[in-house]
Amino acid sequence: MLDWLKNAVFYEIYPQSFKDSNADGVGDINGIIEKLDYVKDLGATAIWLNPCFASPFYDAGYDVEDFYKVAPRYGTNEDLKRLFDEAHKKDLKIILDIVPGHTAVTCKWFLESSKDEKNEYTHRYIWTNSLGVRCTGIKEIEGELRGFCERSGCCAVNYFSTQPALNYGFYNITADWQHSVDSPEAMDTRNELINIMRFWLGLGCDGFRVDMAGYIIKNDDDEKCATIKFWQEVIAKIKEEYPNSAFVSEWCYPQYALMAGFDMDFILENPQSHYDDLYRKENSYFSKETKLFPTYWLDTYMKSLQLTKDKGYICYNTGNHDNFRMSRQLDENGMRLVYAFIMAMPGVPYIYNGDEIGMRYVEGLKSVEGGYHRTGTRTPMQWDDSKNAGFSDASKEELYIQIDEKNDRPTVKKQLSDKDSLLNEVKKLIEVRKSNKSLQADGRFEPVFIGEGYPFVFKRTLNDESILVCINPSDNDAVCEFTGSIDCVVYEYNGVTVQENNKLIVPAWSASYLKLNK
Numbered sequence: 001m002l003d004w005l006k007n008a009v010f011y012e013i014y015p016q017s018f019k020d021s022n023a024d025g026v027g028d029i030n031g032i033i034e035k036l037d038y039v040k041d042l043g044a045t046a047i048w049l050n051p052c053f054a055s056p057f058y059d060a061g062y063d064v065e066d067f068y069k070v071a072p073r074y075g076t077n078e079d080l081k082r083l084f085d086e087a088h089k090k091d092l093k094i095i096l097d098i099v100p101g102h103t104a105v106t107c108k109w110f111l112e113s114s115k116d117e118k119n120e121y122t123h124r125y126i127w128t129n130s131l132g133v134r135c136t137g138i139k140e141i142e143g144e145l146r147g148f149c150e151r152s153g154c155c156a157v158n159y160f161s162t163q164p165a166l167n168y169g170f171y172n173i174t175a176d177w178q179h180s181v182d183s184p185e186a187m188d189t190r191n192e193l194i195n196i197m198r199f200w201l202g203l204g205c206d207g208f209r210v211d212m213a214g215y216i217i218k219n220d221d222d223e224k225c226a227t228i229k230f231w232q233e234v235i236a237k238i239k240e241e242y243p244n245s246a247f248v249s250e251w252c253y254p255q256y257a258l259m260a261g262f263d264m265d266f267i268l269e270n271p272q273s274h275y276d277d278l279y280r281k282e283n284s285y286f287s288k289e290t291k292l293f294p295t296y297w298l299d300t301y302m303k304s305l306q307l308t309k310d311k312g313y314i315c316y317n318t319g320n321h322d323n324f325r326m327s328r329q330l331d332e333n334g335m336r337l338v339y340a341f342i343m344a345m346p347g348v349p350y351i352y353n354g355d356e357i358g359m360r361y362v363e364g365l366k367s368v369e370g371g372y373h374r375t376g377t378r379t380p381m382q383w384d385d386s387k388n389a390g391f392s393d394a395s396k397e398e399l400y401i402q403i404d405e406k407n408d409r410p411t412v413k414k415q416l417s418d419k420d421s422l423l424n425e426v427k428k429l430i431e432v433r434k435s436n437k438s439l440q441a442d443g444r445f446e447p448v449f450i451g452e453g454y455p456f457v458f459k460r461t462l463n464d465e466s467i468l469v470c471i472n473p474s475d476n477d478a479v480c481e482f483t484g485s486i487d488c489v490v491y492e493y494n495g496v497t498v499q500e501n502n503k504l505i506v507p508a509w510s511a512s513y514l515k516l517n518k
Contacts (some may be wrong), residue, residue: 001312002246002263004093005047007440010350011044012180014321015074016060016400017380020391025398027380027391029075029083030506038412041355042423044429046093048209048248050321050485052080055104058162059370059380061213063104066197068353068422077203084204090376095246100193101212102163105145106285110164114149123185126156126165126218138174141165142216153177158215160370165218171226172219172240181217182227190234197238207246213262214251224256231260248315248348254304254384258312264348266315268323279326279338280319285456286334286341286473292452300436305346305445316342317350325354325377328361330412333509336420336425337473337495340511343429344469346445354381356426357410360408370400379404384413425493432513439460439513454478455503457508459516470497472506480504485517 006290020029029052039047040088051061054069061071070080086231087094103110112121115295128135135144143161146154155494156165168223170178179185193497197208216228235247251257252273267275274297285294318338326335330460335358342349362376371378380403383390387494389403396403403409415421433439436459448468449457455478456471467490472478482504497508497514506512 001245001310003440004244005246005313005348006435006442007437008045008093008348009043009433010046010048010095010322011039011042012048012350012352014050014052014353014378017378017391018393019381019383023175023393025367025392025394026073026400027069028073029079033083033086035090037233038093040090041427042351043136043427043434044092044351046095046206046246046327047087048095048350049097049233050247051097051099052167054160057369058104058105059160059400060368062099063102063160063163063368064099066103066108067098067103069280070198081203084206086445088204092248093209094204095209095248096200096205097187097211098196098208099211100160100166100309101168101215102165105162105164107455113164114151114155123167123179124189127151127153127177128165128175129153130346135177138219140218140220144447154505156218160211160302168216168218169226170219170229171217171221171307178219181230182215190230194234194237194334198202198241201238201242201245206244207248207263209248210249213249213257213260214253214469224260228256228260231262235261253312254309255307258308260315262312264315265302266317266350273297273298275316277332278341279330282329284329286338287329287340288334289333293397293450293454293456294448298447298450302447313332313347315347316345317352318342319352320350321352321378322371325352325359325361327355329356332358332422333494334473335422337471337509337511339426339429340469340491340513341456341471343433344439344467344513346440346443346460348431350486353428354379356423357382357415358422359410362402362408363403365402371401375401382409382411384411396509411467429491436465436467436490436513436515438465438467443467448482448503451478453479454481455504457482457504457506464518466518468512468514468516470504470506470510470512470514472508472510473474475508477508480506487515487517490515 016027018027021030052065052074053064055061055073109124113125129150141156143157144154158165169181169364220226247262249257254265263493277294283289290433365375368394380391415423443460443462446459446464454472454474494510497506
């Protein structure tokens with residue numbers, strides 16, 4: 001596993017909403033460069049940059065028109081290279097968000113593939129061999145395009161109808177229009193993906209977050225054997241040339257993703273993870289309502305840890321551009337305890353920009369660039385109390401998405417000046433994590449007390465260092481048995497857990513990290 005990931009903390013930047021440097025209402029690369037010192041001061045060591053490639057933006061850039069070109073609204077390829085260079089001067093890594101499974105309908109490849117005459121892009125996408133032959137009802141295919149071009153056939157799509165699926169082949173062939181995973185047609189697409197990755201790594205990129213990584217091969221088996229083999233080969237090829245490059249997958253099944261060669265996999269809202277039951281929905285464990293501990297989450301997590309031991313990292317995040325912000329479900333106490341949880345977990349933590357100040361989900365916004373319910377999570381970053389919260393000097397009407405207009409909206413400036421703010425608590429937690437190796441990516445995780453409700457107590461251990469993490473998201477003090485010996489308090493919020501005889505007393509709405517005697 002990569003050395004630089006062992007103490008990494010990632011900060012996700014949604015570029016169009018982060019910082020606008022030229023007053024056009026849309027965030028850009030030069031705006032990100034302006035704020036690198038902020039990211040560094042937060043304590044993050046790496047940035048995950050959401051898609052910044054040329055696009056018609058039907059899906060906010062996840063519909064790529066040209067994988068080799070920065071979208072003009074963000075700047076130029078030279079600007080992105082300068083971002084890499086400036087970040088590296090500050091010891092920050094940057095990974096790009098890459099969408100390997102589909103393109104935009106405006107992509108040159110697709111326009112050529114849609115023509116009736118054969119050309120080099122004819123088989124770049126998944127097409128049936130006539131308009132009357134449908135491609136729906138096949139695993140990993142969401143829908144199809146048909147009746148829009150001179151080519152007679154239906155083209156598979158991965159998500160929106162504006163996202164035609166690229167052809168990496170089928171594991172189980174069920175029709176004569178399907179290509180095998182090792183066919184020349186599928187290999188051409190694979191080689192193009194490798195070339196794209198080489199291009200950006202050559203300019204200074206440090207790796208990739210891979211969108212929809214588990215959906216590349218169509219008609220795969222239940223164990224994703226062909227998809228796993230595909231990524232093993234692609235990632236191995238890249239790492240021969242760029243051994244320090246990092247790959248994180250949007251797969252959400254770490255036992256598959258890490259076997260496939262990814263360094264990290266996100267835990268998101270798949271049916272098996274029960275991630276939502278911790279802090280992503282109403283009545284979750286860290287919310288105000290009385291509730292039981294989600295033991296089914298822990299059971300799944302422990303199985304995943306065992307299956308992925310020494311293969312890579314399972315990563316928790318505060319949220320991302322696709323989820324409701326956690327402030328929609330949690331008050332500030334709840335958010336602080338979630339941070340105490342995330343920063344004490346194995347793997348690599350991710351913070352979505354704005355979550356560190358508790359930015360709100362803005363309700364009732366009209367969909368922007370395919371955001372729909374996600375639009376309220378993608379509102380502009382709130383820097384200060386100046387025009388448009390310091391995001392942009394454009395007029396209100398020109399902003400990419402309407403800003404949170406409430407007078408009490410949180411801002412970076414307010415919270416930096418308040419030593420008790422959420423932002424300063426997050427900075428403190430990141431520093432504590434970085435100062436204690438047992439809390440970092442490789443520390444062993446061991447549940448210590450999991451009752452019907454509270455507290456939640458677990459231990460992190462690396463070599464001869466052990467830290468006990470005690471969290472109690474309830475209105476009453478919680479008590480549990482513990483026979484170890486406490487050396488000192490490493491971190492506390494809202495009261496310190498104390499030991500009396502063989503019991504721990506964990507104050508209401510508190511979190512403590514306690515270093516144990518050897």
